Amino acid sequence: MKFHTSAALWIAFATASSVDAFRVTSRPSVTLRPWRTALCAEGTKITMPALSSTMKEGRVVSWLKNEGDEIEAGEAIMVVESDKADMDVEAFEDGVLAKILVPEGAMAPVGEAVALMAENAADVASVIASLGAGSSASEPVLDAPAPTSGTYVSPVASTPATTAPASPATAPAAPQAAAPRPAGERVTASPLARKKAQELGVDLNTITGTGPSGRVTASDIEAAASGTAPPRPSAVAHAAANGAPAVELPEGVVPMTGMQRAVSNNMVATLPTPEFRVTREIQMDAFDALYQKLKPNGITVSAMLAKAVALAIEKHPIINSSFSEEGGGSIVYKKDINIAMAVAIDGGLITPVLQYANERSVVELGENWKELVGKAKSGTLAPAEYNSGTFAISNMGMFGVTHFGAILPKGIGGILAIGATQEMIVPDQSAILGMKKVKKMSVTLTCDHRQIYGADAALFLKTLADIMENQLGKITA
8 A cells, every 4th residue: 555645746857957848647637747858959858757756666558659750749658657557648849759768568767768759850860879879778677578367477487498409318306205294184095005005114194196086096105115206186187086177376476566566665664663553343333224324325334434534533633643754753734634545456456535534525425435446446546546645544344354453554644444344242231131232343543653642542443433333413414
């Protein structure tokens, strides 16, 4: 999960004098403004833009123009993979794409030249010549080709082998002995195999059977006694013997996508943060009844949870804060309550943000959330729609997870982990048997202990529980 506290992204390059050359748009709407750098008198270099405040490198997903193509201002010339979405890079002025320096699928550091642009076709040759004179960009970092669906290919295996002289054939080395079976596990073997094992002094627990369903045969015993272990049965043969479909497990090294690297880097970045967790159960009978009533109107649980959390944050603004190293340590309070909620998508996860969640109706939040989830799955979220969160929610209740703790994302002070609602039996003196059945949900708050203390977290959860149990009118107001 990747979070940023700034609402706007600035794309800057270290140049003494720069003029507008291209712009970046989130597919398809948001426009950000980077810069170009003069490469020579006749042309300019188009550099890898910084699409987030922490982005250090980017991947060229595709070139929308070919070398020699004329470009008009406003035309998209390439697609760049950012931390969370693919972004179009558009030209700000007319020209000709003289030379592509970074091919599709390759990585380049932020600020590195990815292409050269000339003012017109007559200048293309001189622009390319200036590149050869020593103004070229460094070699791009090429990732291994992406594996086809359902197939994982090792980069070593995918590298074409050079032709080598034939070597004399050698006898195959004997396979390693099978690992001993776990203690107590029954060995399936034929009577003849058991008799031969006793005669030849072979431990049945060390044999991998080649018979049906892994049954040890007499030939397996003879092979083991002679020092030649039976070959490992293939997954296809084993599956066929058991009447089940074959399962091929992935193998090899697969490069991470930009999103996966962003999630990894963000998780590592918060390791030094002194965090703590507080857990509380919330009775959900009234909340669930309200949801069932509002569900036909398109209201989602996510929208209701976001509204309840935002209202609780209003009473405890420290939960909406973040820590800054500036001035030896300071607390950054945020007047806007923007709730980021984790969504699993193909290739990773992303955190669409419900902005101003405390000020909007649950109906509006529900409509906005459906729109955000749709954009997340199609890869068209604008930066402000995923990097402006001030507090986060991770809900795994729909997967049946009853309790978990979330890792604190970078740049915020708290994240709430929400588990599944469960039916429980609790004491009730007014009931006939002194007990009653209720619905309860476990929530765990992870906080940055540098500015949020245990009492702050406990009181916040108490307020949240009170809203969800006794003040549901505030959610629907």
